[in-house]
Amino acid sequence: MTSELFAGTYSRGGAADAVTAEAWVRAMVDAEAALAAACVVEGLISPQAGASILEALRQGQLDVNAIAAEAGEHATPVIGLVRQLRDRVGEQYAEAVHLGATSQDIVDTAAMLVAQRALEVILADARAAGAAAERLAHTHRLTPMVGRTLLQQALPTSFGLVAAGWMVGLGRAVAELERVREQVLAVQMGGPVGARSPQIAARVAATLGLAEPLLPWHTERTRPAALAAGLGALAGVAGKVARDVCLLAQTELGELREGGEGRGGSSAMAHKRNPVAAVSVLACSRRTPALVATMFAAMEQEQQRAAGAWQTEWGTLTELLTLTGSAVAWLADLLGHLQVDVERMQENLDLLAQSGVQAAASPERRLADAAELVDRALAGVDR
Amino acid sequence: MTSELFAGTYSRGGAADAVTAEAWVRAMVDAEAALAAACVVEGLISPQAGASILEALRQGQLDVNAIAAEAGEHATPVIGLVRQLRDRVGEQYAEAVHLGATSQDIVDTAAMLVAQRALEVILADARAAGAAAERLAHTHRLTPMVGRTLLQQALPTSFGLVAAGWMVGLGRAVAELERVREQVLAVQMGGPVGARSPQIAARVAATLGLAEPLLPWHTERTRPAALAAGLGALAGVAGKVARDVCLLAQTELGELREGGEGRGGSSAMAHKRNPVAAVSVLACSRRTPALVATMFAAMEQEQQRAAGAWQTEWGTLTELLTLTGSAVAWLADLLGHLQVDVERMQENLDLLAQSGVQAAASPERRLADAAELVDRALAGVDR
């Protein structure tokens, strides 16, 4: 919905492609296919009906525009989807399509599949950013710089330790999203009021590589909330790193500088080199906390299907996947091309000495402590 | 960015069309044109240069895709825009294009124009919803119903008064957005660091029908915040009305029912009539408070141009305009086709009497009081 004019900023990387209308429809189709297969095994529909449905789905992509056009009128995209599927299988097997399922079964399962697929690219970019941070930590294990607290020079540290801190943050956020992917993303197959016998859900879960829930979770929304929180945390870490880069790239500090070809020009000031990647990370990451809040507020879902709260999730989750993905895609680029000015780091550190600070421990001792921490972090993440 | 699959829910009405990439580019072009005209009058560029620029802008639409493609690399869409404009005017007048302006001048002015144009359709739909509420208030001025507090039956009121309350809420939100449109939406022409002499801004403001600010507001963001708050308030009122309709349309209450052809079917339950329009209002309105928060959080903009906060506004404002517009478009539809079951209202009111409530005042007196309030509201809004 966001104007495509800003897609370069907000939709970098592959996550945006994983949440398109086509991607959603593909996921819904996968859900219906897995349902049909499960119904065959459970004896709810005949093998012929099942084969006919799978054949229909193989006939090529459905008409996404038609599904979308109808989705608004029903506040669900499933009505149009099912109609197209039934048209394809013909009258004989029409009833076997979508058997015993409700719209929310398909949309929720599809949302989990969409998230699963988007996470693949998001995690890849996040790991790439983490690997770049790891290289910086390794390379600058003994590069002294001044540590700054409340934006004031404080005491010496190393750039390697700063980069190791970025790496650990990214690593923790990645690990949490991996946990979400494995344990939280679950199938939904509860039927109209969540009372469907669980065998179907178990089979569909196995087919799709999603977790099997204890009960249908139509209005028990800890899963979408945990997914949102995991995404928000990754975006938050990305924002922290980008903020550091922005600050260390200030003209007067000059310790870091964005690399990358032909980027960062100004429409009015030719001499400027803007920290475009870092700013773009922030443009994305700062939009995420509010989206997380919307997902948490949407947990209050009425009775057996919500009137409003559930329907806010679709667009919010789509945005959250896209923006988090864009943030880490920008970040991977940023850290992959980061230019470190070791001399400026030393010059700025010299200011601290001139201010008369006598560090309790000697600079060498501090640098050794920092290096010990860097090594520990590098080892810990390798584990 | 939100998947187009859900556009029917989130992008109903004309606001979405007013915030497309094309609409943004059109607004940026309008800003550059007004700037060129102002520069001619102020003697900063020659009449020939000005004529050449305006001629170039008349040559047909710019290549929006090319602008978008470049926008990400610079974290601003203005670089690509200016390049295209300069190519069109040729070397001789290239420097006269965008003279003395900075990217943010064009983007902020364009954002205000986009908002101005989107508000036109948003306000039209909001007024249509208000007019429908007014008709309901008038028609049901003496229709008794039970008033409910904390979802419990409380005391008698009239449906006319309920509808009058909706009308007043919509009227107040509309009035606030009209104030925002007239006084808050302002031109931005401060130059690279906000120190440009104000004559240019005054002339551009007059051309574009935007307010003239006391100072450039590159990092003084009360204006975007006020716009966001105005939109959020309208969405909030829409949500309140939709919530009431959902509740009064419950099977067990049955006092209201959505009209509209062929809407509200269920993929699993043929007997159901879902309150699709009301749910769709809520699907939109509940996404807005968080977007308002993002706009307020983005007020903390550094120095003479922000590194991150400003850039979060573009997509957030676009979403906020679209979702608020969609909420009121759905609401106008909802209230325009609302079916009122006067008998069910009376039956439910009878339950109250059976519960032994002896209203302090007689039912007639209460209905007369309510009617007095309805008349007052109808008169007050006509004013």
Added chain:
Amino acid sequence: MTSELFAGTYSRGGAADAVTAEAWVRAMVDAEAALAAACVVEGLISPQAGASILEALRQGQLDVNAIAAEAGEHATPVIGLVRQLRDRVGEQYAEAVHLGATSQDIVDTAAMLVAQRALEVILADARAAGAAAERLAHTHRLTPMVGRTLLQQALPTSFGLVAAGWMVGLGRAVAELERVREQVLAVQMGGPVGARSPQIAARVAATLGLAEPLLPWHTERTRPAALAAGLGALAGVAGKVARDVCLLAQTELGELREGGEGRGGSSAMAHKRNPVAAVSVLACSRRTPALVATMFAAMEQEQQRAAGAWQTEWGTLTELLTLTGSAVAWLADLLGHLQVDVERMQENLDLLAQSGVQAAASPERRLADAAELVDRALAGVDR
């Protein structure tokens, strides 16, 4: 509710005192007194009953703890309040107390009075901050400094213009809150289901200096939302100023420095001078956007009294008043003692020249333009 350990940060200035339990009870008492007086004039209760009630209220403060203790059990503090008032007036006039009113009438009216009184101190501190900014703008009208965009040196400006920008932002936020105070803060006297004849509300409004609404607004919440937005905008402006100070006070920039005695020490680093006031502004201001969102989300209030949404407002509004008040109290202190290092400003500006920037206009011309804007702003705000 926030631990008092952090009250020095979050509750500076007088706003916190204006929102205590005692202040809320005082406001509720004022509402009941105004109601009793109105009922006498309208002939609903006898002059003797009215006199008895006013006399009871003059007998000294009510037992706030008892009211609070009972408030939780009823999800409203009015039950306990009315009981105490009725005990004081005695059986004869007990029924005359709170006549025709509902809990929400008293709580909403009290909330508006609490806001009105808190705004008095908040606006005083905001104006003090604005006056300090004005002095800085005046004093430094011709003090050159480098303008920075995206945290990079860009082109010359003056510190006077920077301070004038702060002043204008504060002035706009103050003007908006003054508008809210005059037009938005309104009496609530609608009776149990909002159907009470409006004469009582008109009289109570006149007594209390609150606006008279067209209709009861029990579930039409544009007023609390507008109040929240006004507060959030002021906090947002305060945050912007504090952010600028933090950045300009960085060791490597050194252009600004917080004054104030004995503040800003570090538990571990004796040489440091932390920007405590600026950080404290931010500690408060950054908590406000989410509170604004909660107030906007709470606009969706059901039927004639909300089950949940209304009840979220009380604490949220209290926090918002306190935090915004604290932010501007800190800001007034910060700007009132700000130390400006004109030499460092010049040194940093010299870096720009060394980077080979040839400003399109001469530095003198830029400074003159900036001064023209400063004068304009000073004149505009004086108006």
Added chain:
Amino acid sequence: MTSELFAGTYSRGGAADAVTAEAWVRAMVDAEAALAAACVVEGLISPQAGASILEALRQGQLDVNAIAAEAGEHATPVIGLVRQLRDRVGEQYAEAVHLGATSQDIVDTAAMLVAQRALEVILADARAAGAAAERLAHTHRLTPMVGRTLLQQALPTSFGLVAAGWMVGLGRAVAELERVREQVLAVQMGGPVGARSPQIAARVAATLGLAEPLLPWHTERTRPAALAAGLGALAGVAGKVARDVCLLAQTELGELREGGEGRGGSSAMAHKRNPVAAVSVLACSRRTPALVATMFAAMEQEQQRAAGAWQTEWGTLTELLTLTGSAVAWLADLLGHLQVDVERMQENLDLLAQSGVQAAASPERRLADAAELVDRALAGVDR
């Protein structure tokens, strides 16, 4: 900070007591004590110094008011704390107090301890609510009721399955917070710029029962974010349950009713029985999503200590613990006293039959399916 007038609503249960100023100071003292002990073992201070410090801490509570009074001036409560400790140990061992630590080490470690202790009571209340839901699920395993989707009657289900859904949601939220408590709550002992050798942190972690982090996390804030998300999820589940109760307790539905003595009276309507506990859950739970957002937004922390973002966490986390605790305390009460009207459930279900619905499966089959799910859930949670 929230007015104590509303403490009965917002601060029910024991969590509020676990986050008072005294509780925070106690936690800070525990952190300093553990640090001193660790310094003795590591040979950084003498056993005598260590003994003197522990003795000083045993001398009785510190002057909390004095610490609080000083906290604002330094934007940290540690300065005043350390001064009092040093005064107590005397000049000889003064330097041994707080050795090598920075303010944030103590505040962050204390925040984790405060959270750990508050979680104890929060989890107890959440488990009590879950146990009550479990009893309802067991008791009403075969109680038929109508399932409702989009607030419309849909198809039959059982109240046991509804209650089992509540139980599972609570169970999942509890399990996540247990994970947070075990794995996420960690010690902070990084020294002024996060470069302290990790041995001290390891020893302090062991003493305090907190996790040992790979690196100091002064500005790597995945931990506070995960804590916030866990709390927000629990509050979200509580809100869902409360919403269901509110809806099912509507006069026209009448399936559920709050128990509890003398609660729920109305100041104006004696016949009403308000769902006070459910409304109070919502009054708390709906304030939490925005607080979660503030915690996520605060992840963007600069360099080695943040200027503003960190300082927003203190109050926000305190509120989040209090409100979540209050929500589940109210919920445990609500579910512990819930009155179920089996006859009204059947009557409402009969409406569905009258509407001509022919459920695909027979009611018996549906009830059996629902019972199978209830049994599965009861078994799953017992595991």
